[in-house]
Amino acid sequence: MPTTRRTTLKALGTTGVGAAVAGCQAGSSVDQATERERQESETQPTKPTAERVAADPTDVPEPIDRDEPKHHEITLTVEEVRAEVEQGVVYDYMTFDGQIPGPMIRVRQGDTISFTLENAPESVMPHNVDMHAIYGTGGGAEATHVTPGESAAERFTATYPGAFIYHCAVPNMDYHISSGMFGMILVEPKEGLPEVDREFYFGQHELYTDKPAGEKGHHKLDMEAMKAEDPTYVLLNGEQYAITPKKYGAVQAERDETVRVYMVCGGPNLNSNFHPIGNVWTEAYRDGGLASSPEEYLQTVNVPPGSCMVGTMDLPVPETIKLVDHALTRVARKGMMGVVAVDGEPNEEVFDPDPNA
Incomplete structure (x- = not known):
């Protein structure tokens, strides 16, 4: 040749x-x-x-x-x-x-x-x-x-x-x-997926930079930090708190809907401990394994780097759901969070935030 x-x-x-x-x-x-x-x-x-x-x-x-x-x-x-x-x-x-x-x-x-x-x-x-x-x-x-x-x-x-x-x-x-x-x-799969009301798509990854998180200026790759697997930022959809009201806005849903979340973990090094605060994965396919039956009512799904998960949530009450990596320092210090805003009338049989009112 x-x-x-x-x-x-x-x-x-x-x-x-x-x-x-x-x-x-x-x-x-x-x-x-x-x-x-x-x-x-x-x-x-x-x-x-x-x-x-x-x-x-x-x-x-x-x-x-x-x-x-x-x-x-x-x-x-x-x-x-x-x-x-x-x-x-x-x-x-x-x-x-x-x-x-x-x-x-x-x-x-x-x-x-x-x-x-x-x-x-x-x-x-x-x-x-x-x-x-x-x-x-x-x-x-x-x-x-x-x-x-x-x-x-x-x-x-x-x-x-x-x-x-x-x-x-x-x-x-x-x-x-x-x-x-x-x-x-x-x-x-050839038989398709169960119908849901809404679908959302997210991706998690890490950045390894030569300046501390929040320091203004141009951040470059820090190869030694990458070797040590010590990231400056852990991000959902590429930017700090991108899918939240403080940045581009939360994604929207309505009470009594069912939503499906597709999540890919790019890594390259950290697992994601993917959890919806205030909710649960009603059905979850670990590692994106759609050929198997889903597991039910999982609180936190481990998504390895280089893999995916597919999870559904039921929405019986209006609430703010925070999608996080439950290695929570990544949420508090490194930028990893997204928000699903669920609108609708209260459902006090499921959750009453003020029972003495």
């Missing part, structure tokens, strides 16, 4: 990924490459280039209502953007389509997908995609390796059902995933 810039970069990327995952002697070279990437990101302007990276939790594809397989044409674009983690704190994110988590992809078991990954010309780094819903080398990572300005395509069949993460898997995968390069592909 003729040697080209693309085939050379793909070969280097594959070798680096294998060595990094296996924990072999390539660690120092991966660290050096990470530092080069971090320095290259400094060539961008110092002011934010994007107003927001937090994905809208209500932007969920419609449930599938068909009995036959379908072919999909799906494209994701890598966008490296500079945005605020919190007011006055700026970080260089890496994203799919400019949001964290990346867009939710929804297909049915048996569907075929023609998938294209585009890397924006303005990018400074190579990227790819490993989809846990794919049978194939690296979950398609090798086939989708793209340098700035390039695109690559693959075709696959969604053979097995479940909620699966997709993420960047270049040699410095921890840096890229931490910076926002992850999302969910939902493969619905």
Whole structure:
């Protein structure tokens, strides 16, 4: 096969990924490459280039209502953007389509997908995609390796059902995933999912920066903190307390509705102890395992990095539900929380906040 810039970069990327995952002697070279990437990101302007990276939790594809397989044409674009983690704190994110988590992809078991990954010309780094819903080398990572300005395509069949993460898997995968390069592909079972009134989509990950949380200015990657798995921020949808009334607003629901939450944990290192304060997961599919029967009435679901969960909540009373990682320092100190605001008339048979009134 003729040697080209693309085939050379793909070969280097594959070798680096294998060595990094296996924990072999390539660690120092991966660290050096990470530092080069971090320095290259400094060539961008110092002011934010994007107003927001937090994905809208209500932007969920419609449930599938068909009995036959379908072919999909799906494209994701890598966008490296500079945005605020919190007011006055700026970080260089890496994203799919400019949001964290990346867009939710929804297909049915048996569907075929023609998938294209585009890397924006303005990018400074190579990227790819490993989809846990794919049978194939690296979950398609090798086939989708793209340098700035390039695109690559693959075709696959969604053979097995479940909620699966997709993420960047270049040699410095921890840096890229931490910076926002992850999302969910939902493969619905052939029989579909039970009907609910609303669906929401969230993603958790960590940032490792060279300044303390809240210190104003441009925060860069702190590689030593990342090695020590000691993050500055633990975030839901990419920004500190993004889906709360203080930022972009809580998501809305009504009393007596049923909502389904899709959650992907990008990590790259920390498990999420996902809990709805004031509620419970009426049904929960651990690790996105939709082929199994759900567990019922779980208070907290462990979501490992590189995995997903699907959970439903019943809403018998009006309330404010806080979605948190129950490792609560991450909530109080590091930015990890979202809010579901449930409106409606009181239901004192279920909960009476003032029985002596």
